[in-house]
Amino acid sequence: MKYSDELKVGLALVVAALVFVLGLRYFQDLPLFETTDSYYSLVENAAGITSGSPVRVNGVSVGAVRRVGYDADERQVRVDFYVEQRIRITEGSSASITGFSAIGDVKLDLSLGPADNERIPRGGLVPSHEEDFFGDIADRAPALVNRADSLMIGMTSTMSSVSRLLEEPDSDFRKTLQSVERTSDQVNRVLREEQQRLAATLDSVAHLTGSLNRIAEGSEDEIEATLQDVQHLIKRLDSNLDSVERSTDRLDNILEQIESGEGTLGLLVNDPQLYHRMDSTVVRLHELIDDFQQNPRRYLKELKLIDIF
Amino acid sequence: MIEVRNVYKSFGSLSVLEDVSLTVQDEETLAIIGKSGSGKSVLMKHLMGLIKPDKGEVIVDGTDINAVSYQELRDLRQRFGMLFQGGALFDSMNVFDNVAFPLRTFSPLPEDEVRARVRENLAEVQLEGVEDKAPSELSGGMKKRVALARAVALKPQYIIYDEPTSGLDPETSNTINELIRSLSEQSNITSIVVTHDMHSVLSIADRAAFIHDQRIRWLGTIDELHTAEDPVLNGFVRASEYQIGKPAAATNK
C-alpha cells in the first residue's frame, strides 16, 4: 500500500511531537499522561534549585520545578512547580528547599496541610518555610565540633589508660597476669613434689611385694597383715592420684579463667615463656603416667629391695 | 506586438547587445539569425523578461515588462510559450506530467480535461504512447517535440523557439520545422525563431533579423534576404546554404 506524502509527513510530525513531549516529561520525572497542577512558592534563597528539580511529598517525587526566577516586587525568589493533580495541596501546606547543591541533589519538599482543609487554588501560592540548610550547618557546627572533640579526648584517655595499665607494675591487669604465672609455677611445683612422693610410694609398693614374697614363704598372719598394709598403701596411692587430679582440675580452672578473662588470653598466648612452662609440665606429667602404666614393675621391683616398714 | 527599444546589455566587461531595436509584428514569424555567441539567445531572453536590459525597454502589447511588478511580469509571460534548446523538460516528471504541468498549474481545468488536452497536444507533435516515459529515456528529437507540446499547452499568443533544430538530424529537423510552420499558421500566433539554421529560416520565417557585432545589422523579409547586398550577411547566408546539402552534423554549432 502506498501512502500519500501528506500522511507520511503528518505522521512523522505527530510522532516526533509526542516523543518530544513525553521524553521531556519522562526526564523531568513527571507522570507521562497524568495532568498536573501548577503552583508557586516564594523563598529567600534559591539554594541551588533549578527548573527540573524534583518536588517531593514525604520523600516521594510527585512533580518538578518548572521555573526559578527572582520576583522583583516581592524581593524574593519565585519557584514555579508542577504537582500531580491527585496530590491535594490544602491550606496549611508549605514548601521548603532541601538538599545539597554541590551533589546536585536539591529538592522542593512539600509538607501537606490537613486533609480536610480547603485546597489551595491552582496557580496559587504555597508558603515556604525556611529550612536553611547552610544556616543549620553553620549553627550546628560548633556543637558538632565540640562533640567530636570530646569524643577524641575520651578516646585518647582510654588509650592512654590502657597503655598505663600495661606499663604500671601495680595495675590489676599486670597482677592478674602475674598471678596466672604464679599459679602455673605452683602447679609445676606440686607436680614435681608429687613425682617424688609417687616414687617413694612405688618404692614402698616394691618393698611390700618383697615382703609379700617373704611372707608367702613365712607365716600366714604376716601375709594378712601385709595385705592390710598393701590395702593401706593402695589407699594412699589413691589419695595421691586424687591430689594429682585436683591439681589438674585447678589447672583446668585456671585455663578456663584465662580463656574467659577479657583479652588476657592474647597476652597469655603472647607470653611464650609461660606457655612453654605449662606445656613442659603437662608433658612431664604425661611421661610419668605413661611410664607407670607401661613399666609398673620398675617401681614394683624396687619394692623388693627396700622394706618400707 | 513586441517592441525592443535601444537595448544595451553586457555581462561584466563583455558587451553582448548594443543599441538593439526590433519590432515583432502580431501573427508573423520572425527569425533571429546570427553566428553562435552573437547575442541572439540573450536578445530572445529579453523578450519575456528572463534577462533585464542594462538600458532600453522591452514593450509587450504596450506594457514595459521591466517596469512592472514581478507578479504582472509573470502574468504577462503566460502569453508566451517557449521551446528551449535542450527541451528543458523537468527530469522529475514523466512526459505526461511535463505536458500537463502548465495546465495543472495555471488553468482551472479539471484533471480529466487536462488528460484529454495532454493527449491532444502530444498527438499534435506526433508522439503517442510515450506518456509514462522519463525525459531521460527520450531521443533529442522526441524531447524537443514533448517540449513543444508543453510550450503550446496553454495556447500562447507568442511562441519563442531557441535553436529548434540544433543537434537534430535533417529528417527530424524537417519534422520540427513542419510542426513550427503548422503552429504558426494557426490564427493569433506570433513566432520568434532564434536559429543559425538557414534551412529553418527559409522554410518557416516571414522576416529575419541578422545580429552581428552586438547589433542588428540587417532586418528584412525572407525574399529580401536573397537580394541583400550586405557582405557579412551574404557570407553568413551562403555559408549556411552551402551546408544545407551536407550531413546534419555540419549544421551544428
Added chain:
Amino acid sequence: MLERHILGPIEALGQYVLLLSKAFRSLGEFGIYQKNLFQQMVRIGIDSIPIVALAGLFSGAVLTVQTAYQLESPFIPQSIIGSIVVPSMVLELGAVVTGFILAGRVGARIAAELGTMRVTEQIDALEAMGLNSIGYLIVPRVMAGILMFPVLYITATGVGIGGGVGVAHYGGFLSAGEFVAGARQFFSPFDPIFGLIKSFVFGFIITSVACYKGYYTGGGAEGVGRSTTEAAVLSCVYILFANLALAVLIL
C-alpha cells in the same frame, strides 16, 4: 585582489539574502507549492530518518562507552554516565550529528538538483511559463528543512539515548535504572528546547545554502559538481559557526 577576496563574498552574501527575501515574499502563493512542499518534506525528512537514526544510535552508544571508560573511579557514582550522556545528546550531538549527515545527504542533493535544473534551463522554463521559480523550488525545500529537521533531531536524540541506555545496560556498565536516574538528576527542560532551536537553524542553513548554491549554478556539468561540493562543505562550516553562535547567545 580586493574584488576577489572582499567584495566577492560580500556580493555573494547580498545575493543569498536577496534570494531568501524573494523566497519569503512568495510565501503567499503557498497554494501552488503545497504539493511540492510535502514531496520535499518526504525526501528531506522521512527518507533521512534511517540514516539519522543509525548515526544517533551509534553516537549515543559510543558516548556512553567512552564516558564509562573515562569515569572509572570508585568515588564517582555510575549514574553520572547517564547525567553526561543524555544532556550531551540533547544539547549537542543530536542536532550536530543530524546536521552534518544532512549537509551531505540533503545539501548536496538539493544543490545537484537545482544546479542541473539551472544548466539544463529547467529553471528558465519555469520562469518562462510564468511560474515563480524561487517560490516553486526554494520555498518548499527550505520550509521542509525547517519543519523536518526537528523531527530528525528528535529521532537522532531519542534513538541515541536509547542506544546509550542499551549499551550501558547490556554492556554491563550500569543499569538502565541508574542511567535514567542520573539523567534525571541533572535534566533541564530547557536543554531539549535549545536542541530544537538548533535543529530549526541547522535545517534552515543547510537547505538555504544548498538552494543558493544550486540556484546560481553556472558552467555546465562541472558547475553542478562544484555547487554540490560547495553546498555540502559550506553547510558544515556554517553549522559549526551557528552552533557556537547559538551557544553563546542563548545559553
